[in-house]
Structure formats: structure tokens, C-alpha cells
Amino acid sequence: MPEKLIGDKKVVFYTGCFANYYYPEAGQATVKVLRKNGVQVIVPDQVCCGLPMIAKGNTKGAYKNLEYNVKTLSQAVADGYAIVTTCSSCGRMIKRDYPLLLYSEQASLVAENIYHITEYLLKLHRMGQLDTGFKSLPQTVFYHTPCHLMAQQIGDVSVEVLKLVPGITINHVGRECCGMAGAYGYEKKNYKLSREIADKLYSEIEENPTDRIVTDCGGCKLQIEAGTGQKADHPIILLQESYGI
Amino acid sequence: MDKDLPIWILEPELTEKRDSSARKLFEGGQRTPHIPETISIYDIKRRIRAVREYARNNLDMFVAELKNNLKQKYPQVKVKSAQDSTEAVEYITRVSDGLNVVSINNSSIVAQELRPELTATGFTVVNSYLNEFDVEKRSILDYWDLPRLSDKNLLGTFEVSIKTAGLDPTNDTKKYLAVLGVNAISAEDCTVFFLEHFSNIHNDLRQAEKVLLVVGLDKIVKDRKDAIFQTKCMGIFGMESALLGIGPKSEGTLSLDELGLLPSDKSRELHVIILDNGRSNLLQVKYEDLFLCIGCRACNQHCPIQHSFTNVDYIWTPRNFLNQFLSGRSDSIDVCLHCEACRMECPLDIDLPHLMWQAKMDYVNKRSPSFYHRILGRPELLARLGTPLAPLANLLMNNGLIRSPMEIITGIDRKATLPKFHSRTFKKWFRKNA
Numbered sequence: 001m002p003e004k005l006i007g008d009k010k011v012v013f014y015t016g017c018f019a020n021y022y023y024p025e026a027g028q029a030t031v032k033v034l035r036k037n038g039v040q041v042i043v044p045d046q047v048c049c050g051l052p053m054i055a056k057g058n059t060k061g062a063y064k065n066l067e068y069n070v071k072t073l074s075q076a077v078a079d080g081y082a083i084v085t086t087c088s089s090c091g092r093m094i095k096r097d098y099p100l101l102l103y104s105e106q107a108s109l110v111a112e113n114i115y116h117i118t119e120y121l122l123k124l125h126r127m128g129q130l131d132t133g134f135k136s137l138p139q140t141v142f143y144h145t146p147c148h149l150m151a152q153q154i155g156d157v158s159v160e161v162l163k164l165v166p167g168i169t170i171n172h173v174g175r176e177c178c179g180m181a182g183a184y185g186y187e188k189k190n191y192k193l194s195r196e197i198a199d200k201l202y203s204e205i206e207e208n209p210t211d212r213i214v215t216d217c218g219g220c221k222l223q224i225e226a227g228t229g230q231k232a233d234h235p236i237i238l239l240q241e242s243y244g245i
Numbered sequence: 246m247d248k249d250l251p252i253w254i255l256e257p258e259l260t261e262k263r264d265s266s267a268r269k270l271f272e273g274g275q276r277t278p279h280i281p282e283t284i285s286i287y288d289i290k291r292r293i294r295a296v297r298e299y300a301r302n303n304l305d306m307f308v309a310e311l312k313n314n315l316k317q318k319y320p321q322v323k324v325k326s327a328q329d330s331t332e333a334v335e336y337i338t339r340v341s342d343g344l345n346v347v348s349i350n351n352s353s354i355v356a357q358e359l360r361p362e363l364t365a366t367g368f369t370v371v372n373s374y375l376n377e378f379d380v381e382k383r384s385i386l387d388y389w390d391l392p393r394l395s396d397k398n399l400l401g402t403f404e405v406s407i408k409t410a411g412l413d414p415t416n417d418t419k420k421y422l423a424v425l426g427v428n429a430i431s432a433e434d435c436t437v438f439f440l441e442h443f444s445n446i447h448n449d450l451r452q453a454e455k456v457l458l459v460v461g462l463d464k465i466v467k468d469r470k471d472a473i474f475q476t477k478c479m480g481i482f483g484m485e486s487a488l489l490g491i492g493p494k495s496e497g498t499l500s501l502d503e504l505g506l507l508p509s510d511k512s513r514e515l516h517v518i519i520l521d522n523g524r525s526n527l528l529q530v531k532y533e534d535l536f537l538c539i540g541c542r543a544c545n546q547h548c549p550i551q552h553s554f555t556n557v558d559y560i561w562t563p564r565n566f567l568n569q570f571l572s573g574r575s576d577s578i579d580v581c582l583h584c585e586a587c588r589m590e591c592p593l594d595i596d597l598p599h600l601m602w603q604a605k606m607d608y609v610n611k612r613s614p615s616f617y618h619r620i621l622g623r624p625e626l627l628a629r630l631g632t633p634l635a636p637l638a639n640l641l642m643n644n645g646l647i648r649s650p651m652e653i654i655t656g657i658d659r660k661a662t663l664p665k666f667h668s669r670t671f672k673k674w675f676r677k678n679a
Contacts (some may be wrong), residue, residue, distance in 0.1 A: 015671055017624055017625055018664075019626055019671055020628075020665065020670050020671045021625075021628040021629075021632060021666065021671075022628070022665065022666070023664075023668065024669065024670055024671035026669050027671030028674055028675075028678075029535065031675065031678070043675050043679075044674065047464070047625060048624055048625040052608065052621070052622070052624045053607075053622050053623070053624070054605070055583060055601055055622075056530070056614060056618040056619075056621045056622030057605060057606075057608075057609040057613075057614030057619075057622055058618075058619070058622030058623060059606045059609055059610070061622065061623065066343075092585070097599065097602075100599055110676075128405040141625070146654060147582075147584035147585060147593065148584070148585065148641065149588070150586075151584070151585035151588070151589065153589070176323075177478070177547075177549035177584050179582070181582040181583060181584065182622045182624075183624070183657075184582055185654050186621075186657045186658060186661040186662065186663070187617065187621070187657065187658065188652060188656050188657065188659075190580075191658035191661060192453050193550065193580075197549045197550065197582075198293060201335055205503070206262055206451060212671040218664070219568075220662055222662065223408075224659075225565070225662070226662035
């Protein structure tokens with residue numbers, strides 16, 4: 001059933017907090033890229049995935065959110081929509097932890113039908129349904145893999161999709177943890193440790209200078225930007241640019 | 246005459262190197278006598294999971310079988326069942342008979358669980374494993390240049406190299422105790438297995454006047470075949486993280502050689518301590534997977550925070566960190582970044598990140614989260630508050646006069662660069678562009 005939903009080109013976009021409140025450009029680019037590919041996009045009511053809430057001990061609040069999201073998203077899946085998200089942490093949470101925390105069929109249904117945006121686009125491509133009319137984007141890219149995308153064990157989906165764009169050269173694929181982990185890196189008690197962890201990533205970026213730094217995670221993006229002074233973009237932004245939309 | 250308790254030691258072997266040379270010769274047309282069959286790492290993982298689940302699900306039976314077999318077959322070995330570390334250390338103190346130097350190996354059960362109380366009791370404790378390294382500073386930030394895990398001849402990487410039985414009545418016995426955590430023991434025939442990278446265990450078995458083998462409940466398996474496999478797996482999967490725990494000797498600690506131990510002319514003694522120390526508590530459904538752990542420390546390999554734990558008085562691994570928390574020896578689980586690197590490395594597929602959360606949720610059910618976390622645990626509320634005032638909120642977030650009191654109230658470091666609020670959220674945009 002999951003593959004069939006992809007072929008149907010109907011998507012419910014789970015934005016997560018980051019794309020909604022702090023990085024609306026990524027949300028807008030997602031809708032534009034999906035529409036460019038003839039995908040119908042809906043954005044029903046949704047709340048925080050609950051990951052940062054559990055991490056800080058707000059268990060009751062998190063469970064409320066989990067149940068709210070599962071109700072909305074499972075209904076969308078039942079109506080024939082695949083779920084897509086741009087946030088690797090929300091994606092990991094919904095894929096892995098929702099079934100473990102809720103033990104419900106609806107949670108499993110949601111988990112089985114949620115895709116990282118580039119995972120979804122890559123699947124479309126493999127089905128011959130991705131618009132590959134990309135304009136050339138002659139740029140070198142440093143791609144930073146977020147831990148939570150690695151944890152989904154779906155391969156280098158964003159790198160694979162970026163490779164479809166003519167002109168883009170992926171000079172380096174980094175896998176060092178950025179040390180941010182949501183609000184972890186902001187906390188006074190963790191700030192120093194968080195930056196120490198990020199130092200490896202900063203050195204990696206310094207040793208591999210490129211035109212663009214790309215990553216899928218909001219936390220990684222903020223940590224990279226804070227430590228290097230360089231802008232980091234979500235891969236969907238590059239796809240939007242390449243489509244010229 | 247009583248038979249001696251068999252003790253087997255596994256060490257790294259050169260098989261892999263030999264086999265790769267053999268393969269090259271073979272590819273070049275040379276006849277070679279032996280090319281081993283390639284064993285998939287997934288097969289090894291499946292097998293070790295089955296061994297551990299079988300041991301866990303039949304624990305009571307195997308413990309009884311082991312005790313009975315030790316009593317019947319090796320009556321000269323003194324066996325003690327200890328409920329916790331205090332009882333174990335009391336037993337060690339009782340049988341020490343005036344000896345005050347204890348040599349331990351680097352297994353968590355002794356280096357982490359017994360060492361603090363041994364030291365507090367007044368023993369001079371020497372980790373002989375660490376003394377095998379002449380390290381002046383903690384500079385190992387990457388892993389051994391050994392074969393990485395892949396579908397190679399992994400099972401040949403560690404082989405049994407030393408088979409001993411009981412303790413030799415050697416001439417160079419010295420006045421000290423060796424307290425050694427074993428890697429596995431067969432309930433069926435009581436064979437003890439150690440994994441040894443160098444020669445510390447072998448030396449202790451040869452020289453210590455009294456040897457106390459410490460058997461965690463999780464080290465008891467069905468038979469010799471399972472025990473050897475569990476020990477091999479510990480070697481294979483822990484290979485790359487072995488050196489991460491190596492650091493300079495703490496100031497004031499001496500090696501056994503430097504302590505100038507006197508020769509002993511007393512007859513040697515072999516003891517077995519079967520230690521629970523919270524292990525049977527792990528059999529409750531929520532945390533039962535932790536009982537499957539073989540202690541290989543693979544979970545440490547890519548843990549981003551491992552290097553910041555060089556000064557803790559236990560061997561840092563994510564698994565040990567959780568263990569410390571569950572056993573009440575530590576009061577925080579919050580340092581974990583929840584990156585999931587440990588889960589992906591674990592050969593037993595133990596879902597450590599989820600278990601960390603489980604522990605966290607159990608904790609906050611009993612005791613409220615900190616004031617800071619009660620604020621940070623409502624991220625969407627914070628975003629909703631900041632959004633309508635976006636330009637002003639962003640200006641204030643960058644103001645030093647605001648950030649100092651904000652640090653005191655929220656625990657957010659004043660130096661941290663915070664994300665910028667947008668007055669036009671994505672959802673607002675989408676409603677106009679639906």
C-alpha cells in the first residue's frame with residue numbers, strides 16, 4: 001500500500017515546528033516542488049511531533065500531541081494521502097517512536113506512510129514520475145547528514161536527489177554530529193559540550209569549502225550557521241531554485 | 246583428585262591477514278590450502294541475539310545449573326552468590342586474608358561496579374589492563390586501525406589461544422588478589438571465558454595468590470558453544486572501541502610491578518562470585534533488552550559525547566550511562582543527545598535511545614522536570630508567543646541586556662544564537678496559496 005500512495009501523488013505535508021515557524025521558505029519550496037510534479041498537497045491541522053517535549057520531560061503534553069497527530073494523519077492516509085516531512089527529526093520520531101509509544105494500528109499506519117521529502121521524490125523518480133526538467137545549478141555543495149536522517153536508515157536520499165540536478169557537484173558528504181539536538185545545545189549546562197561536538201563539523205566544513213552548505217535538519221542548520229557564519233539550506237531550496245519556481 | 250575449572254582465553258588472531266593473503270595468492274593462480282567461507286555480519290547478529298535471548302529466557306535454570314555443576318564437578322572452587330556489589334566486596338574482604346592489593350581487568354562489572362567499594366574498603370586497586378599501555382595523554386580520538394565490520398571472515402578475528410584449567414601452582418605466585426570479570430561462562434560444563442587484548446588476565450591467573458572470578462548474571466549461557474560465541478562477539482563488535490577507554494594512568498596509581506609485591510608461598514585459591522547487582526531487575530518487560538547486552542561497547546563508537554566523559558569513575562558507554570541511572574548511581578539521563586548512533590552500532594539491536602526515553606519518562610512520572618525544562622518542553626507555545634511580535638522578539642533575543650536575565654529564567658545560554666521568528670508562518674502562506 002505505501003508505494004501505491006506515492007503513485008497516487010496525493011500528499012499530506014507534516015511541516016513540523018521548524019518549517020512552519022522558523023524556516024517557512026522550506027515549507028513553501030516543498031509545496032512548490034511537489035506541485036511542479038503534479039502532486040496534490042494538503043496541510044491539515046497538526047501540532048509539534050512531541051520529540052522536544054519528551055526530551056524535556058513534558059510527557060503528558062507529548063502524548064496529547066502524538067494522539068492528535070496520529071488522528072489527523074491516519075485519517076489522511078486512509079483517504080489516500082502519503083505523508084511527507086522536511087524535518088528529519090520529526091520524520092524519525094513519527095516513523096520510529098510513534099508506534100513504540102502508542103502501540104496502536106493508527107500509529108503504525110502513519111509510521112509506514114511517512115517519507116522524508118527527498119525520500120518521497122526519489123521514489124517518484126524511481127517510478128519514472130519525477131519531473132527532471134531541472135535547470136543547471138553550477139554549484140559545489142557540502143552536504144551534512146543529520147543524525148536523525150541516518151537513523152531512518154533510508155540511505156543518502158537527499159544526496160541522491162541533488163545528484164539529479166545538472167551542475168551540482170557534491171564535494172563532501174559529512175556525517176559528524178552537529179551537537180545541537182533541538183534545544184540541547186542552547187542550554188547553559190550543555191552549550192560548551194554542544195560546541196565542542198560541533199567543532200569536528202566546523203573543521204570538516206573549513207577543509208571542504210563549497211558554494212553551498214546543505215542539510216535537512218533545522219537544528220543542524222542553526223548550529224552550522226552559528227559556528228561558520230555561512231548560510232545552510234535545506235535541499236528542497238536547491239530543487240526549487242533548479243526548477244526556477 | 247578434583248578436576249580443575251577450565252578457563253579459556255580468546256585473543257585477536259592473525260587469521261584475517263593470513264586469509265586475505267591466501268585470497269590474493271588464489272586470485273593470482275596459486276593453490277592455497279584454506280579459504281574460509283564468508284560469514285555475513287547479519288548472520289552473526291541474528292545468532293548472538295538468539296544466544297542472548299535463550300540465556301535471558303532461561304536464566305533461573307542456567308544459574309541453578311551452573312551452581313550445581315560448580316558444586317558437583319569443582320568442589321575446590323569456592324562459590325558465592327552476591328545480591329549486590331556491597332555483598333560481593335564484603336566477601337572479597339573476608340577472603341582477602343590480609344592481602345590489600347587487588348588487580349582488576351577492564352570489564353565493567355569490576356571496573357565500574359566493584360572498584361569504588363573496593364577502594365573505599367581500603368584495597369589498593371590496580372586496573373592491570375590500563376597498565377599494559379604506556380599512554381601519556383588521552384589522545385585517541387579515532388578507532389583502531391583494525392578491520393572494520395563487514396562481511397569478512399569476522400569469526401576468525403578472535404580465537405581461543407589459551408586453555409588453562411584451575412590455577413597453576415607456579416613458583417612466581419605473588420601476594421595479591423585478582424578480581425576478574427568474566428566474559429561468559431557455560432552453565433553446562435562451567436568453562437570460563439575471557440577476552441584478552443594483551444596479557445593482563447593471563448598474568449593475573451598465573452600470579453595472584455587468590456583469584457576471584459566475577460560472573461554477572463548476564464554472562465551465564467547454556468553451554469561452551471554459546472559462551473565462546475558470546476566472547477567472540479564481544480571481541481569482534483568491541484574491537485574498534487577498545488582503545489577509546491585507554492587513558493593515562495591516574496596520578497599516584499602504581500602498576501603491579503611498581504608496587505613491589507612480595508612472593509607468596511601459600512596455596513592458591515580460586516573463587517567464583519555470581520553477582521546480580523541490579524541485573525535481575527532488568528528482566529522486567531520495559532528494560533529486558535538491556536539484559537541482552539554483551540558489553541562489547543560498540544555503542545560508544547560514534548557517541549558524540551563519549552570524549553567528555555573521561556573523568557567519570559566508570560567506563561563511559563551509553564549503555565553504562567543508562568545503567569548508572571537505572572541503578573540509582575546517577576541522577577540525570579539528560580546528557581544524551583538522542584542521536585541514535587548507539588542503536589545503529591549495537592550488534593544486539595538494543596534500542597538504547599528508546600530505553601533512555603523510557604527511563605526519562607519513568608523519572609518525570611515520579612519527579613517533575615526542572616523549571617528550565619518545563620519551559621523548554623513547550624516549544625510550540627514559545628514559537629506561538631514569539632511569532633506575532635516577530636521583529637521585536639528577534640531584536641530582543643539578540644540584546645545582551647535581555648539575554649542575561651533570560652539565561653537565569655530559562656537556562657538558555659546567553660551566547661547561543663537563537664532561531665528567528667517569522668511573522669508570516671508557512672501555514673499563513675499556505676492558507677493564501679492553498
